[in-house]
Amino acid sequence: MDNPARAPILQAMTYNSDILIVGGGLNGPALALALAQGGLSVTVIDALPQAARGDDAFDGRSYALALASMRLLRAIGVWDGIAAHSQPILEIIATDGRAGEGPAPFFLDFDHGEIEEGPMGYMLEDRFLRQAFLEAMAASPHITTLSSETVVAQAPDATGVTVTLASGKTLRxxxxxxxDGRRSGVAQRAGIRGTGWDYGQTALVCAIAHEKPHNGIAHQFFMPAGPLAILPLPGNRSSIVWSESHKTAAAIQSLDDAGYLAALRPRFGDFLGEISLAGARFTYPLNLTLANAFAAPRVALLGDAAHGVHPIAGQGLNLGLRDVGALAQVLVEARRRGEDIGAIDVLERYQTWRRFDTTVLAAGTDAINKLFSNDNPLLRLGRDLGMGAVNAVPALRRRFIREAAGLTGELPRLMTGQPL
Ligand SMILES: Cc1cc2nc3c(=O)[nH]c(=O)nc-3n(C[C@H](O)[C@H](O)[C@H](O)COP(=O)(O)OP(=O)(O)OC[C@H]3O[C@@H](n4cnc5c(N)ncnc54)[C@H](O)[C@@H]3O)c2cc1C
Structure with missing residues (x-):
């Protein structure tokens, strides 16, 4: 290059896309679609082959999507095609329990009829969400997807960022x-450290078919070893997220289907009649991970790469989708104002918006898990009285219902029905 002063100008002209996203799981595609809607060009890179991310066989995994998350999915154009596969969550009942003893007299009962907005959320199988994301990205002229490509290096500079793929290609x-999920390479390479710990619990995840209808009710049983969530799916089926100590979970997972169901029955109870397995069984070791920063020069972290929380409240993806709404809004507004969208002060607006909210929720799920995952009689009495007290006060109940629906805090525009 003859004139070094021209280097930044030439570099700036050779962007593959405005935004490079590492990770085509769930949050990456949602962000790509939101940004594309705001007129930004995006490349989404994932290490897995596309077929592995868009398999449409039912594998037993599902998500509880808060009402606010559903609104965001609708705003980015993926909800209408999958709505028919979702199950509205009409009521949430949380009960303190011990296997075989039936429910405790104190419980929380949140009914969507107490708020005006509609169901608190929707259950949706993973396969429908992933497939909808892949189809919507393929249909967008602003989005390029690269599958079976692993990002191995990143180099930010004054005008942009260059990433190197394992195949040797570079993108700018x-x-x-x-x-890129809980072990984010993007975070490590940007020098962002994390805080976190292991919960000593593993979640056993599967879908169950049952004799009686669930009537749209989600149940959370707080057992001494960890919570058991029974979440309604379309038809007479429910999704199970069942937390046990690592050792017990490994022993249960190693049983055959009949042994697995025999272990589940006393915890599940008989309120839905006879139960059987409806799909594969999964295990997920549970830990908390929280990045110490969500922004670095030319870099932002989002979804599980920024925060991995306990699934006790089904909030992981919901938090990620809030990040999506916030980051898309910050970047699109910055572009409209003529700012450099990669400038650190722009990315720090996103960090300021999301980091506090996320830390509070991570601490909240952590505290709830610790409070409920034990059999200490004093704590049991305290939490039962606490549940009884919250349940008795309509204003407090409504506050929790709005929280479960994702309607509290500073909502991104895409979660309020407004355009970006
Ligand atoms: C048991 C359980 C139950 C849950 N239930 C709920 C629920 O009901 N509701 C809810 O809101 N949330 C729930 N969650 C949380 C939710 O599953 C996660 O928050 C969500 O899947 C995170 O998505 P993500 O896109 O951020 O990351 P991931 O899904 O981890 O995707 C990361 C992607 O990055 C790719 N990648 C990584 N490194 C590279 C690289 N170097 N180059 C290229 N690609 C790379 C990977 O291949 C992967 O596809 C649950 C979680 C668990 C464990």
Missing amino acids: GRVLVGC
């Missing part, structure tokens, strides 16, 4: 967003 964008 103005901003790099790490949507």
Whole structure:
């Protein structure tokens, strides 16, 4: 290059896309679609082959999507095609329990009829959400997807960021967003450290078919070893997220289907009649991970790359989708104002918006898990009285219902029915 002063100008002209997203799981595609709607060009890179991310066989995994998350999915154009596969969550009942003893007299009962907005959320199988994301990305002229490509290096500079793939290719964008999950390589390479710990619990996850209808009710039983969530799916089926100590979970998972169901029955109870397995069984070791920063020069972290929380409240993806709404809004507004969208002060607006909210929720789920996952009689009495007290006060109940629906705090525009 003859004139070194021209280097930044030439570099700036050779962007593959405005935004490079590492991770085509769930949050990466949602962000790509939101940004594309705001007129930004995006490349989504994932290490897995596309077929592995879009398999449409039912594998037993499902998500509880808060009402606010459903609104965001609708705003980015993926909800209408999958709505028919979802199950509205009409009521949430949380009970303190011990296997075989039936429910405790104190419980929380949140009914969507107490708020005006509609169901608190929707259950949706993973396969429908992933497939809808892949189809919507393929249909967008602003989005390029690269599958079976692993990002191995990133180099930010004054005008953009260059990433290197294991195949040797390089890509250049103005901003790099790490949507690459709990062991985020983007975070490590940006020098962002994390805080976190292991819960000593593993979640056993599966879908169950049952004799009686669930009537749209989600149940959370707080057992001494960990919570058991029974979440309604379309038809007479429910999704199970069942937390046990690592050792017990490994022993239960190693049983055959009949042994697995025999272990589940006393915890599940008989309120839905006879139960059987409806799909594969999974296990997930449970830990908390929280990045110490969500922004670095030309880099932002989002979804599980920024925060991995206990599934006790089914909030992981919901938090990620809030990040999506917030980051898309910050970047699109910055572009409209003529700012450099990769400037650190722009990315710090996103960090300021999301980091506090996320830390509070991570601490909240952590505290609830610790409070409920034990059999200490004093704590049991305290939490039972607490549940009884909350349940008795309509204003408090409504506050929790709005919280479960994702309607509290500073909502991104995409979660309020407004355009970006
Ligand atoms: C048992 C359980 C139950 C849950 N239930 C709920 C629920 O009911 N509701 C809810 O809201 N949330 C729930 N969650 C949380 C939810 O599953 C996660 O928050 C969500 O899947 C995170 O998505 P993500 O896109 O951020 O990350 P991931 O899904 O982890 O995706 C990361 C992607 O990045 C790719 N990748 C990584 N490194 C690279 C690289 N170097 N180059 C290229 N690609 C790379 C990976 O291949 C992967 O596809 C649950 C979680 C668990 C464990």
